[in-house]
Amino acid sequence: MADFLREEPHQPSFPLNLPKYRFAIYGGIAVILGPMTLWFLRRFLPGQPILLPLRDINFPPLLTALILLIISWAARLLRMWCLLQPLAENLAPGDFIKSYLAGAFVSHVTPSAAGGYPFFLFLLYQQGVPAGKSLAVSLIDSVNTGLTLGLMVTTGALFFYIHVSAADNWLPAAVIGILLLVLPALALLVFAGKISQITSELSRKNHGLSRKIAALAARAVGEVQRFESAITIFWRDHRPLLFTNLCFNLMYWISYLSITPLLLKAVGGGAPWPVMVGSQIATQFAQYLIPTPGAAGGIEVTMALLIRNLLSHEQLMTFLALWRFYTYYISLFGTSLTIPWTLGLLRKIQ
Numbered sequence: 001m002a003d004f005l006r007e008e009p010h011q012p013s014f015p016l017n018l019p020k021y022r023f024a025i026y027g028g029i030a031v032i033l034g035p036m037t038l039w040f041l042r043r044f045l046p047g048q049p050i051l052l053p054l055r056d057i058n059f060p061p062l063l064t065a066l067i068l069l070i071i072s073w074a075a076r077l078l079r080m081w082c083l084l085q086p087l088a089e090n091l092a093p094g095d096f097i098k099s100y101l102a103g104a105f106v107s108h109v110t111p112s113a114a115g116g117y118p119f120f121l122f123l124l125y126q127q128g129v130p131a132g133k134s135l136a137v138s139l140i141d142s143v144n145t146g147l148t149l150g151l152m153v154t155t156g157a158l159f160f161y162i163h164v165s166a167a168d169n170w171l172p173a174a175v176i177g178i179l180l181l182v183l184p185a186l187a188l189l190v191f192a193g194k195i196s197q198i199t200s201e202l203s204r205k206n207h208g209l210s211r212k213i214a215a216l217a218a219r220a221v222g223e224v225q226r227f228e229s230a231i232t233i234f235w236r237d238h239r240p241l242l243f244t245n246l247c248f249n250l251m252y253w254i255s256y257l258s259i260t261p262l263l264l265k266a267v268g269g270g271a272p273w274p275v276m277v278g279s280q281i282a283t284q285f286a287q288y289l290i291p292t293p294g295a296a297g298g299i300e301v302t303m304a305l306l307i308r309n310l311l312s313h314e315q316l317m318t319f320l321a322l323w324r325f326y327t328y329y330i331s332l333f334g335t336s337l338t339i340p341w342t343l344g345l346l347r348k349i350q
Contacts, residue, residue, distance in 0.1 A: 026109035026293040033296035061266040072256035079248030087133040099123040102342040105335035132226030139185040146182030148249040156274035177285030196228040271310045279306040
């Protein structure tokens, strides 16, 4: 079965249909929606002035937040590379980084910020990484991500229990989001052998209505077996890498989630650290339900609803502007630099 891991996938026979200006249109909408939302919030919320003057902003927390943002992106890349590298030895680190950043850019400009990871896996497939391998890596990382967030939420509830009463807005959403992230991924990993067996059995059926199902199963059976073999090899030979991925997950989420409280401190706001971290976790999951490109517009409203009672109007508006700049616009610009490379790769496919 390990032989499947050494097989290279066939290139798809269909042309990739990506309208030339779709990403540009989505990106334009996402960029415009954020400032428009802040303007509408300004219209509905009383208070003057709209933003804090520069003299009232504390800049050292902004610099610290920028350093943590860089650390979080480094950990984000390393946590995926440590899992992918043993299964894709021919993939150059530079191509992996560009593929991952291109996927992040697509997330920033597609509805509900949900298109980037499939696009990242698609780019890996076009560079010789079978879908079964990359899916195994994705699910392992998802489980470790859920475990990391669950550990952070539990630790916050235990050590900062005096603030749990202030968590009514975000704690249920964070818990539900973590469960939805972990349980399906864990089920696929645990029952990988059973799924492979069922797929093989379905591929051998050749009568009645099941003929179409058998044809689909026959096309999927190779990737499903690669998926099963990748999980087996990780558990048998690469357990330290599973722990390494968990550590990088911790590094990523601790650094990334710390940005939000620091930005609050920069505008002179006062709120318990776990409340702000929890609000960021809740908005992280809420973005997948917001249908706008990159969840723009709706995500600002979500965060505003969660923390509106913690800040004055001008502090709130300044915080939201800084928060979206750090967590969205910096990343949008940086990842957009991969567009020429991505378009060149896609042209080779067509």
